[in-house]
Amino acid sequence: MATTPREGSDYQLRARDIPVGAQMLFVAFGALVLVPLLTGLNPNVALFCAGCGTLLYQLLTKGRIPIFLGSSFAFIAPIMFSVKTYGVAATTGALAAVGVVYAVAAGVIRARGVGFLQRLLPTIVTGPVIMVIGLILAPVGVAMAMGKTGDGAAVLFPEQTAMLVSFFSLAVTVTVAIYARGMLRLLPILSGIGAGYVLSLCLGMVDFSAVAAAPWFAVPHFVAPSFSLDAMVVIVPVAIAPIIEHFGGILAVGQVTGRDYLQDPGVDRSLLGDGVATALAGCLGGPPLTTYAEVTGAVALTKIYNPALMTWAALTALCLAFVGKLGALLQSIPTPVMGGIMLLLFGAIMVVGLNSLVREGADLMEPRNMVIVALIIVLGMGRMTFSLGGLRLEGIGLAGVAGVLLNLVLPLPRRRE
Template identity: 40%
Template sequence: MKERNIIQVEEKVPAKLLIPLSIQHMFAMFGATVLVPFIFGISPAIVLFMNGVGTLLFIVVTKGKAPAYLGSSFAFLAPAGLVISQMGYEYALGGFVAVGFCGCIVALIIYKFGSDWIDVVLPPAAMGPVVALIGLELAGSAASNAGLLDETISMKNVIVFVVTLGVAVFGNVLFKGFLSVIPILISVIAGYIAALACGIVDFTEVAQAPFFALPNFQFPKFDVAAILTILPVILVITSEHIGHQVVTSKIVGRDLLKDPGLHRSLFGDNFSTMLSGLIGSVPTTTYGENIGVMAVTKVYSVRVIAGAAVLSILCSVVGKLSMLIQTVPGPVIGGISFLLYGMIGASGIRILVDSQVDYGRSRNLTLTSVIFVTGLSGISVKLGNVELTGMVLACIVGMLLSLAFYMLDKLNLTNDQE
């Protein structure tokens, strides 16, 4: 294989590459995807199972043209947590099913009326900073996972973090041939070895875990109040999905909003969430961590994503394997996240560069400025029990501003029309 050769979406990958590349994607998503079930107080096994199944369904719905891994969504934490505390997890599952169903309806509406409206409400001057915010607002999460925001910073954590990030950064530049497509996996292995040397890895739970264990399936209960509490999250996940599809389009060099189409990817994402609620798992979403892996490795093959999905399903039924992966310490996850999240942020800047956004036009400068400040300021807007903040709030503000500018253009009131 040529150095840094791009492996495109539909290309086949030899088995000797497929396995390590799939493992690389699994490690990238694992830390975040198992955190959500821990917060909800359920076993991560059912989540790993549904993430794998949901990803495979997504690939089928999008006709194998949209490389994306579906992991646990964080957007539901606040409203679902409220429902769980008052009614129980089964009623939260009912809310997940309702949101997924409504998301599928939105996808069908987009199929009927098209997605050209996105160019109006999110022009490049708005889409660029929105995409950049996807990575930038996760920067604190990467630092937190690494233990760098603790009141007392452990030097052991710092050593593991530096080893992991150092191997990822310099490996991405120096590795050649086969090694050049698995720098993330190599950095995880290097960080794990450093963690073992520092004595921060505990194998107790691995020894106690059963070898085989079926996921714990649960079934939803439906309540109008619970559904209305969780339903506004559809604004968040729709905005997030569009942003992820745009940044993935830039990375793979194809317009995924046109082919396979936003309606297909949005339907696949929400259908997975609906199915997750029906069997007792958590809602799913396309994962920025895996988008970052594609940006680093230039390997976009959906076969690799499908391989990671199969490994996730395998981990859900092999208890010891699942627990072994969970022993990967936070500084290792934080180390690779530093690079992956940064890649997403850089992809947003790339949209501005590739689109040759003219900042001599007042509207472009205004859009980018307002969106960045809105997303990074920490301000939030509450709609019932749903909190809009960060990238999602910035996206909504950007869409409203862009729509206002479009209407003012139609009335010939603006002073910077092309």
């Protein structure tokens, strides 16, 4: 735990920091807009929600933590399923409910301490849930990389052309992530999308008609939520993993700045800020929000720890949200470009879950651990459904709930003498 605050880690709003703050948004931009592009939500709304959400977060955490909130990848699979099954309004209503779950968890932490939530949601539960989130999306990435729609039902581009573009985008992303230095290394997704887009232009795959028709200034297309229990049951249980990940994000930025944010302003305030921001995003038609590790990496690289940088990043996001042509340009990116990025991204999500088990040193051959991990993965990947009255659980939601219940019910292994 960090104990010595770094110089310049107190909130100071200065005009000279505007370019550095805007740079923080640039670091987050690729991932921030990728989620709405994959799930069918509006990227301009996502920018607006990220900006407002970050400002709300700063207000609730007293401007202490240099964190930027952007679109959460954990919810991609359930959002895609829910949008297709229940519609955008019901989906965003369920996402607003996720924010309420975060707030409730924050209240529990405040009353019972962090240890209680860690006992309820240990790595043996959250690790395989994260793995399922990545694995269940793999067919979507493969279909789009091959020039099809995400469900594979329709062909959008010739397969050979699509795979050329998708693997080129993937290759650039991997190259930047491994070999790049300095700030560029923090932009692998943005680099891959940009390179793939340029190749798509050369191959005549981009249609600019929507960009030409879009106005320069336009209010983002906000969507009022509706509240469907079916959509909530699909989406809300996924909140298990991001709640645990939130602790990791707070610890990481604390190590960078030399402050103990778990105590001041408190992880309960931080999670509450994330929850309020996510609830607002759901009410406006945007994706749920989470702390962005790539922005924390940029803070570490620049060694500028002033939390006000995130204020400028948020204000920049709000300004860009009203540029109509930007949203149309983002939506003109061909699906093979996004498919190539997803091949790596969804695999990386799975690896994050696997790595959490490895770091925990979990013995997966121990019967209790084996049962929990095996059932979470099989129930999630097999898309098992369970109905009881008006309650319906399936896929990731069922896997997460099953993991929590198994962890509570199954006895801990006896310690060997």
